[in-house]
Amino acid sequence: MSAFDSNRLQKLRRNLLAWYAKHARDLPWRRTGKPYAIWISEIMLQQTTVAAVVPYFERFMRRFPTVVKLAAAEEEEVLRHWEGLGYYSRARNIHRTARVVTTELGGRFPDDVSSLEKLPGIGRYTAGAIVSFAFDKPAPIVEANTLRLHCRLLGYDEDPRTAAGQNVLWDFAERILPRKQPGRFNQAVMELGSQVCTPKEPACERCPLKSVCVAFANGTQAELPRPKKRQVLTDVTEATVAVHKDGRYLLYRRGENERWAGLWDFPRYQINGETGAALAAKLESQIQESTGISSAIGDRLVEFRHGVTRYRIRLLCYSAEYCEGRLKRGTELKWVRSEEFSAYPLSVTGRKFARHLENLSP
């Protein structure tokens, strides 16, 4: 930190803003400057790249152009517009926040960090982004791009994800923030982190901050930030079943405490090494228990592999024919034609299986 005296800070700000004036990308949420659009884009950009977010953002804003329209929508429709972005708790929180802003705050977003942080799904970074980008008030930000950039600028070689590391980075983010145009400055910091100070092979030769960067001076940019410890992945096998009755398939809506809460899915169960007749019997009994109907497991149709948090999942997809019984009361179960699948928000693998079934339909 001591390496950044006021002359060095001035140089950093000057060089960065001059670079940004020439290199800022034209992104749809930057054109509006409205807190609603900035909030939606920032939540979408968590865990997702800019290129992937742009089409989702544009479609979402066409359907929900204001916070009032979003608040008035059913959660299921919001989830349907989020489908494919993953981390669905973000979409449910967006919907909850839209309702709080509309009913309790008169449709206006607060312009200070502490009030914003009280809203569902808004943390310190998102609050700082809304306050600085939309209201042009000074609020520091640290997210993945700025974390990397600041570690290198400071030559910080401890773990930046610990509480101590976070303090160092947030302090630095606050210290470098100018009083004039803090929103533009924060956007410039993020843009440089994503476009120049990239995770692998940062483009130091064309970086406007190389004259103030400690990592560049020490030649340590490839080693910083210190990498996360690798997470150990656990292998899991699951089975999902397309139970068929009179041209329709059985879907259920995932409950509040389940993975992908609020989305629809084909019945899905964890399996523990069973195969053949033993697996079919187990699935038939689980279907009976969870839905109330009896069915006969048929062929394995397809298999997908996917990851969820620390699990590496092998998903075996089966067909089954309905035999008898009525759907349990009090559960969200529906018989749905394959042509109607597109109206239901599904998990990513649920959607892949649905497309497979659509292609099988005559």
Ligand code: SF4
């Ligand atoms: Fe990142 Fe290199 Fe620029 Fe330093 S000089 S901020 S390491 S791109």
